Amino acid sequence: MKKYLFFIYILALPYFGYSQQASLDSLRAIAAEQLSTEARYAYYKELGRQAEKLRQFEEAFFAYEQGEQLSSALEDWSELVGFISLRGQLLLDREQLLKAMQAFEDAIRLMRDKVSQEEINNYIYIDIGNLYYKRGYGEEAKRYYQYALAGFERQEDVSGISLAYRNLALIYKRLKMADSMFVVLDRSAPYIQEDQLLEQFNLLTYYGFAHHLEEAYDKAVDYAKRALVLAQEHAEQIGPQIGLAHLNLAVYLERDSNYLASVAHYDSALIYLPIKDFILINKASALLRAQNIEAAMNIVRRLDQQERLQAMQENERRKAWEVFMRAYEASKQPQQALFYAKVYNQYLQDRKQAPNMLKELEIGQAAISLKKDIELREQEAELRYEQALREEKEAYNRLYLSALVALLLLLFFLFWLYKQLAKNRSLLRESYAKLQQYSKNQDQLYAILAHDLRRPFGQLLQANQTLAQAVLGSSWQKWGQQAEESAQKLYFLFEELLAWIKQQRGGIRPQLQLHKWEQLQRDLLAPLQLQLADKQISLVVQAPSQAEIYTDAYLLQTILRNLMSNAIRFSPEKGQIRLSLVAKQEGFCLVIQDEGEGLSEEALAHFFEQQSSGNSGLGLSLVQSFVQLLGGKISVESQNGLLISIFLPQEEMGTFAAQQSEQRQFGQAPSVQQLTAASGLRKELEALNAYEVGRLYQLRQEQAADGPIYQALNRLLQLQYQAKTADFEAEKQQLIARLMA
Structure with missing residues (x-):
């Protein structure tokens, strides 16, 4: 009684109001050890099926393995074959084809050795045929479907006979054999019962396929419409097939040149089916045939993406390339159309080589399948296996020989490369x-x-x-x-x-210090007095009072001395030169204006270039380089003479001024470098007289990095130029005394 109650529960469970998860939880709550043997078989099968529906594959595998262990322990070979087949079917659904093939082979071996003809599970042949069909081996799949059909006819299994005929129709559809499709469909029709709605839908769909192969599109449309009506009338049972019916009907209507109706059914298929890109490609094709180019281009722009094309299957990509080529050509975009035309032609060329490749694959697969075929004698299988081993060994030998030749070539190349590198190293x-x-x-x-x-x-x-x-x-x-x-x-x-x-x-390297403009001006003009007096040129200097510049005194004086010398050279006698210092927001601008003849635009463009002859030489070349070292800019214009402007930035001037104000007192403790050089500098100053301008100038350049000493030597140099001998000697003695301190 307990066994029958469990069977009633198993059969009634799908019709209860519980969800699939609730059904699985209910099955988990059952203690399988307390059930009878037959009830435990049914329990493990139902538990695995419910786990598969919820995509909990590990639990499904566990349930089927429990059934295998139980049936193996009781030596119930029929049930064992059934559980192995369920496991193989689950592996096949998860695309684990090699493991699925191994499971089905184990089931067939058990049926051949342990099970009588009346108890053979012919659905295993259907599963093996499906596996070969997925791998693309039509002849092998057809053979196993015929095995299954013969077994179902012996057992008078009506559902199995209908299933075998339907699968054979799929084979003939792939082989585009419409007549054979009609034969097997006509034979399967009497075995389909009135309550088998899905079988009726598939039969109508396959009839439509067959008429489509014969290009009888009006009949194909009629069968597709009948399939659609059937799916819509019984939506609760076969509702998911509505989308497939719309898609088939759209394809047949497009072939029958009814493009607008075809587009409408493509839109309906998009609602039901997940293969959106494939449907959109076909919709774009129908829109192009209907001359609705703009709508077709909208779809093409969405699909013309590398990621979406890579995600498509091969036949979908081929269709997409063809549609893209037609769409871009219709929208007058020849470059894109030419690109996809090349891609499509390359695909067709590759397909021309495919038959030979497929033939080789079929030969290899035939060798494997013949070895595994239940009707093949063991001796023939061993001979073929040995032949395969010999071929494999020969292939390995050829591979080893090729690898050896490649290795020798590589070694020769590496030796030659080493010689070249050694030669290059010697030259280097x-x-x-x-x-x-x-x-x-x-x-x-x-x-x-x-x-x-x-x-x-x-x-x-x-x-x-x-x-x-x-x-x-x-x-x-x-x-x-x-x-x-x-x-x-x-x-x-x-x-x-x-x-x-x-x-x-x-x-x-610039030695930036804060300098008073008055001191820089005096140091600059002292050496130029003779040149100015020689041509009786008046010099007008304009600058803000108490102006200070954050710069390198040596670099700036070199810049101004060269520019002033150039201005004196080209100014007329009794002329005037203006030297101006203008404070800007981010720095100072030095402007030199003379009254010479000026320069042409071509001469201005090459003003600072070092030339072997002419008026521009080493000094002006240094001017531009020194201005860049100070981070400034220089420009030259010809305005009533020559106008030269120099902009010098004054970054962080406030911070430096505060530090410089503390260091400006010469009596501050000297640095380590100053102490090291103080003795030698003191001896030089003691031997220096008021007329040794060159030596004093040299000493000042050597002390450019030391701000206080540099300023003191500047004052001495100015007194030399002014011929104030007494003041020079007093200042020199004061400097010597400070150095000694």
């Missing part, structure tokens, strides 16, 4: 040695210029200054001033040459 070493020697020669040249030639030039300037002072007030005064001016120009030219060499070697 030679080039590097030459470059090092060249750099060493440059350093030696700079050392000679900086240390061996600077003192003679300074002594020459000092001698000419002494000469000019000696002939002052005599008839030789003019010649003495010219000699002093020439020596001064020569000394400054030599300093500029050293600066240019150092700048080319990347050795100049």
Whole structure:
């Protein structure tokens, strides 16, 4: 009695008002050990099916394995075959084809060895045929469907016979054999019962397929409409088939040139079916045939994405390429149309080679399936297996030989590459040695210029200054001033040459300090007095009172000295030069205006370029480089002469000014570098007299990094230019005393 109650519960469970999850929970609550053997079989089968519906596959596998263990322990071979088949079907649904094939082979082996003909489960042949059908091996699938049909006819299983005929119809549909489809469909029709609504729907659908293969589209449309009406009238039982019916009807209507009706059914199919992209492709094709290009292009733009195309199956991509090509061509976009035409043609060329590839795959699959076929003799299977092993061994031998040849070629290439690299390394070493020697020669040249030639030039300037002072007030005064001016120009030219060499070697780093403009102005104008007096040029200087500039005094004075010398050179006698300092929001602007003839636009464009001849030379080339080192900008215009503007930024000037105000007192404790150099500097100052301008200028350049000493030497240099010998000696002694402190 307990067994029958459980069977009634199992049969009635799907019709209760519980959800599928509730049904599964109810089954879990049952204690299987307390049931009879037959009830436990039914329990494990129902538990696995309910778990499959809820996609809880691990629990489904566990249920079927429990059934296998029970039936194996009781040696109930028919039930064992059934549970193995259920497990194989679950593996097949999850696309684990090799494991599914192994399960079905185990079931067939059990049926052959343990089960009588009357108890054989012919649905296993259907499952194996489905597996081959999914893999694309139509002939193998057809063979197993025929095995199943013969078994169902022996057992007079009406549902099985109908199922076998339907699957055979699918095979003939794939092979495009319409006549064979009609034969098997006509044979299956008598076996379909009135309450088998899904079987009736499939029969109408397959008849439509068959007429579609014969291009009898009006009949195909008629069968598709009948299938749609059947699905709509029984929506509760076969409602999910409504979308398929709409899709089939849309395809047949499009083939029958009824494009607008076809588009409407495509829209209906979109509501029911998840294959949205495939339906949209076919809808776009129908819209193109209906000359509704704009609507078709809207769909094409949505689908013309690499990610969506990759997600499609091969036949869907082929259809998409064809539709894209037609749509872009109709919308007059030839480049896109040509692109997809090439893609589609490449696909067709690849398909031409496919039959040979498929033939090889079929031969290989035939060898495997024949080995596994239940009707094949064991001796024949062993012979084929040995043949396959021999072929595999030969293939491995060819592979090893090819790999050996490739390895030898690779070794030869690596040896040649090593030789080339060794040769290149030798050339690089030679080039590097030459470059090092060249750099060493440059350093030696700079050392000679900086240390061996600077003192003679300074002594020459000092001698000419002494000469000019000696002939002052005599008839030789003019010649003495010219000699002093020439020596001064020569000394400054030599300093500029050293600066240019150092700048080319990347050795100049700005030493930014806060300087008073008045002091910078005096240091700048002192060497230029002779040139200004020689041409009787008046110099007008305009600057804010107490102006201070955050800059490198040496670089700025070099810039202004070259520009002022250039302005004096090209100004007429008794002319005027204006030097202006204008405060801006983010810095200062220095403007130099002369009254010369100016320059043409072409000459202005090459003003700062170093030339071997002409008016532009080393000094102006240094001007532009030094302005860039100070982070500034320089521009040249021709306005009633030459107008040169220099903008110097004054970043963080307030912070530096506060620090500089504390360091400006010379009596502050000197740095370690100052203490190291103080002794040598003091000896130089003690030996210095009021006429040694060149040596004093050299000392100032050497102390450019030390702000307080640099300012003190600047004051001494100014007193030298002003010929204030007494003040010079007093200031010098004061500086020596501070250095000693």
